[in-house]
Amino acid sequence: MKENKKIPPATVKRLPLYLQCLDQLNKDAIGVSSKTLADLAKVNDAQVRRDLSYLGTLGTRGVGYDIQTLRNQIQLELGLVEGWSAVIVGVGNLGSALAHYGGFRDKGFGIVGLFDSDNKKINNQVAGLVVKPLSSLEEYCKKYNVAIGIIATPSRFAQDVADHLISCGVRSILNFAPVLLKNSPEVQIRSVDLSQELQILSYYLDRPVLKAVE
């Protein structure tokens, strides 16, 4: 029943993008062609077809793809229907931004807890949640079976927080602190460094028209 072939990393990275393209489509459209999707996502149309073919035979020759089917299959494949729980550690500006960010809930992630080490922030309400001390992290992780930890603390705390999350059984971490976390193979760590993005932009800045890295 379930497709068991491994999806290439390059394709996995584009699936969320396709999902976003689908959202941006006319609300009452039913079908979409690889060309239309490709233009929105700014990739080649053969790319779109190849990527989607990893999810099974979803299209209809001569017609295109059914939008709803496509959305469902991508969500299924990415594991967005499992309803993963996540916690955010660090409730500064960035943590608050993430807590308010509707995109997480829309995509099936439930933020079930906000944590901070600063006593002044504890018990504050942010985005409908009460900020808790780190000492209650373990209890939350067990209670809600938290799968994902989001780190939005200052750099110097990030490694300790990561270790703490891992010790609470969290096996997946999204790190926004600009620091390299030590990682063991059984824990997935993705880091987003906001200034690295700017540095990459910078390389393409002075030069004439150059294809950007995605």
Next chain:
Amino acid sequence: MKENKKIPPATVKRLPLYLQCLDQLNKDAIGVSSKTLADLAKVNDAQVRRDLSYLGTLGTRGVGYDIQTLRNQIQLELGLVEGWSAVIVGVGNLGSALAHYGGFRDKGFGIVGLFDSDNKKINNQVAGLVVKPLSSLEEYCKKYNVAIGIIATPSRFAQDVADHLISCGVRSILNFAPVLLKNSPEVQIRSVDLSQELQILSYYLDRPVLKAVE
């Protein structure tokens, strides 16, 4: 004098990472080997040597790389020594987080203005800057020769803001709104979608040890 060979996109994406690794090195270390850097960056050591070889012949056989030389060359290549000016549009939680984020200044970017359309925010002081109305965007862009616009507004405003920035002569945009911006070839747009990162993590979540995409 200047190396004119084009650097592969995959390498450009790793250069900021190497820069970060260098920062994380022992302060009084002078030299570093490709193996040490590779371990920090979690890549293959041949990868490091190949990447660095695009910047010229920087190492010494049998010895390694001089840290200071390496740092200088990477910064030069990425264009981090040009002192680009940037503005942030949208001073909500995310915009404030970005404004406070020291990493930009450290890496050579100067945030010269914060803009918002919300009258309640205008004239607020954030990270040492006064929030200005969008009507003064053009004046700032001319005055400071702004090269980069950072968009941290809600999605529905992002396209208008992008158009506005472009009309002010900004040719490079870093977009944090989860929306696909129309782009003309003469403008570089990089989008960071915080929820897309989480979705990619999600794919690797249920499965056993799998190599993550970088």
Next chain:
DNA sequence: GAGTGTGAAAACATTCACAGCT
């Protein structure tokens, strides 16, 4: 006719393995 799915080709990226320098 329109648009998918996919072999085959081309382009790109990574890794091996080793000659060559210090």
Next chain:
DNA sequence: AGCTGTGAATGTTTTCACACTC
């Protein structure tokens, strides 16, 4: 002996181009 720089091998990703289906 130690470590770089790089040809050659391998692996991955993208793109072409067309048989095939609706």
